[in-house]
Amino acid sequence: MSGLSVRARLAWLGPGRLVEDAQVVCDGGVVTYAGPATPIAEADEQLEVDGFVMPAVADRHVHIELSDPAAVLARGVTAVRDLAWPPERIFPLADASELPTYNGPLIRAAGPMLTGHGGYPTKAGWAPAGTAREISGPEDGAAAVQDLAGRGATAIKVSLNAEAGPTPTDGELAAICDEARRLELPVTAHAQGVGQVERALGAGVDELAHTPWVRLSDDVVETVALRLRIVSTLDIRSYGRDTPEIRIAVDNLRRFHQAEGTVIYGTDLGNGAIPPGIDTREALLLRDAGLEPEEILHAMVRAPLDVDTPADLIALARSPLDDLTAFEDLLLVVRAGRVAMTTEH
Ligand SMILES: [Zn+2]
Numbered sequence: 001m002s003g004l005s006v007r008a009r010l011a012w013l014g015p016g017r018l019v020e021d022a023q024v025v026c027d028g029g030v031v032t033y034a035g036p037a038t039p040i041a042e043a044d045e046q047l048e049v050d051g052f053v054m055p056a057v058a059d060r061h062v063h064i065e066l067s068d069p070a071a072v073l074a075r076g077v078t079a080v081r082d083l084a085w086p087p088e089r090i091f092p093l094a095d096a097s098e099l100p101t102y103n104g105p106l107i108r109a110a111g112p113m114l115t116g117h118g119g120y121p122t123k124a125g126w127a128p129a130g131t132a133r134e135i136s137g138p139e140d141g142a143a144a145v146q147d148l149a150g151r152g153a154t155a156i157k158v159s160l161n162a163e164a165g166p167t168p169t170d171g172e173l174a175a176i177c178d179e180a181r182r183l184e185l186p187v188t189a190h191a192q193g194v195g196q197v198e199r200a201l202g203a204g205v206d207e208l209a210h211t212p213w214v215r216l217s218d219d220v221v222e223t224v225a226l227r228l229r230i231v232s233t234l235d236i237r238s239y240g241r242d243t244p245e246i247r248i249a250v251d252n253l254r255r256f257h258q259a260e261g262t263v264i265y266g267t268d269l270g271n272g273a274i275p276p277g278i279d280t281r282e283a284l285l286l287r288d289a290g291l292e293p294e295e296i297l298h299a300m301v302r303a304p305l306d307v308d309t310p311a312d313l314i315a316l317a318r319s320p321l322d323d324l325t326a327f328e329d330l331l332l333v334v335r336a337g338r339v340a341m342t343t344e345h
Contacts, residue, residue: 003027004337005043008315011053012297014304018321022053026311026337034305047344049315051331055301056312057278059105059267061209061231065089066126066270069097069104075277076327078312078335079106079302080269083157083188083209084121086130087111091151100338108154113190114144114176115159116166120190123165126270132159135168138175145179155188156180157209160200162193173203188231201227210268211253213237213245218255225261232299233268234285246285253289263291265300283324293321311337 004026011022013034025033025043056078064072064082072080082090090109097107112133113121121127122134135141145156158176160167168176180187186206191197197212201223208224210233216224224230230253238246257263263286267279278300286296297320303309317329333341 003032003043004045004311004334004339005047006053006313006315006332006334007037007046007048008051008053009049010051010319011305012294012319012321014055014301014306015294015298017304024053024305024313026313026334029311029336031305031307031309031311033307045339047332047339047342049331049344051315051317051329052319052326053305053313053315054297054320055303055305055309056314056333056335057265057300058302059269060264061233061266061268063126063268063270064093064104064107067274067276069102069107071276072269073103073105073277073335074333074341075275076314076330076333077105077277078333078340079108079310081155081266082107082109083155084110084113084127084131086128087148087151088130089128091153094152100336105335109152110155110157110188111148111151111153113157113159114141114168115161116168116172119166119168120159120161120164135172135176138169138171141168141172141175142179145176145183145185149183149185153185155186155207158187158189158205160189160191160193160196162196164192167196167199170199170203173199177204197224207231209233209266210236211249211256213249213252215248216252216255221252221255221261222259225256225259229262229264230256231264231266232282232286232289233266234289235274235279235282236268236271238281238285239273240281250285250289253286257290257295263289263295263299265296278327278330280325280327283320283327287324293324296324297321311335
């Protein structure tokens with residue numbers, strides 16, 4: 001007998017799997033049991049929480065070195081995807097994040113953003129040297145993808161920010177997407193400026209790294225919903241305030257969701273006043289965009305709790321299915337089967 005058992009009044013283990021008097025057992029970094037409490041499923045360490053258990057949260061758009069990894073983990077996010085940072089810094093950090101000694105979330109990374117000469121974010125104040133990689137021709141674009149894949153990139157980030165400088169040419173963009181597809185890496189794009197979402201569609205990009213905050217036509221929204229997923233990052237358009245940009249972004253995402261597009265939770269952590277860990281405001285904005293509570297949880301979690309999935313879970317004092325502000329009342333964070341934060345003593 002070994003591992004960790006967590007028992008709770010109520011658990012949401014994944015879509016359609018709400019369980020009363022639930023138990024999750026973890027061993028060796030994975031879930032070995034998730035379902036109704038059972039006397040058979042015992043473990044060395046047994047926790048009972050007076051609350052609600054669900055899978056831990058993954059933030060699919062961060063710049064982790066601009067935040068506090070320990071606070072990110074303690075506030076319920078056990079996995080992040082870094083979408084632009086110098087490769088010599090982020091890939092070693094991603095490797096280190098796999099060790100039990102690392103006090104932070106599991107980090108997966110894109111490395112630098114691929115861009116045009118002098119393009120975004122070469123001059124951006126937040127971006128240290130190496131955050132952008134300027135592409136010189138289609139062959140160089142393909143070579144950059146190969147190089148990043150070899151270093152452990154789990155996605156390729158492309159800058160299509162035409163408002164902040166040159167972007168990769170159509171030929172470069174096509175070569176980047178073709179090579180990424182060959183290597184089975186998703187391409188995520190920062191699309192900003194007239195026609196850039198359409199360019200992403202035409203080139204076969206897989207994902208928009210932000211919900212666009214300029215109004216998309218219904219036709220474009222419908223095509224995007226068929227072909228691309230969107231990382232939400234709504235809160236960076238408002239930080240809790242009412243702004244023209246947040247209204248447009250929420251409206252774009254509402255129509256995208258109505259058209260059955262796939263929304264995934266991401267905050268762009270490191271960009272302005274985004275709190276480390278679960279961003280309740282982002283969840284509330286997803287609700288404003290028309291997602292049902294269970295759809296919001298599905299968009300936020302790393303993976304459902306099931307046999308052999310990562311042993312990453314959180315416990316809250318009450319159910320976020322009733323009220324999303326429940327994310328403010330975190331009781332427990334488990335990453336890879338180890339307690340990373342608990343309010344119990
Ligand atoms: Zn970003």
